[in-house]
Amino acid sequence: MTTRPSDAPWADGPFALIPTPSQRLKDNLSYVHVASEMSHVHNTLIRGLNAILQQAPHVPDASTPATYNPKDVTDLLFYVRCWCEMVNHHHGVEEAFIFPEFEKFAGQPGLMEDPRHQHSLFHDGMERLLAYAKATKPDEYRWISQGGNGMKDIIDSFSKALTDHLYAEIEVLLGLGHLDSAGLRETWDKAEKIAQANGNLGLLVSLAIALLCDHERSC
């Protein structure tokens, strides 16, 4: 679903990337810019999730001692932890700054209520995954567990709600075409600045993962 054929199709699944809105909408208005910028961010998050789902099954755990390497599991869990922190930071910034700024500018309280509600649908699953990635010892790590407590089980419990949200929010932003274009751009730039000023160390840690996940973004 990228706007150009991917040269790494194995990295673009199982969850499809979001086509960049500016590739098909040529009216040069701010709602297209905002939706396109957001689609880049969301594709970074989707790529990170795809990477976990693609790579983790090939990292042997302690149940296969012949191929198990604790360092590989430690690295995998660190990657998952960074990805969780990146996702949480993005949604925290939206709720604290971006959504309120949009609602204030539009004069429509509740304008961003759908995406705000969608955040709550995967919040607990994300927190469970983050806790698992932080606390699990390499020897205890399992991708699939008979008791349903493996890392795959945790991810499967919320990945559809998360990706449904990442797709749906772009449609909400594409619905802002009725707002004054210059004002919307100003609001977006202001919200971005506030968000940047409220970055944290977790975001810095996430930078490396973002660079890895974003290198193929469709522009």
Ligand SMILES: [Fe+2]
């Ligand atoms: Fe978003």
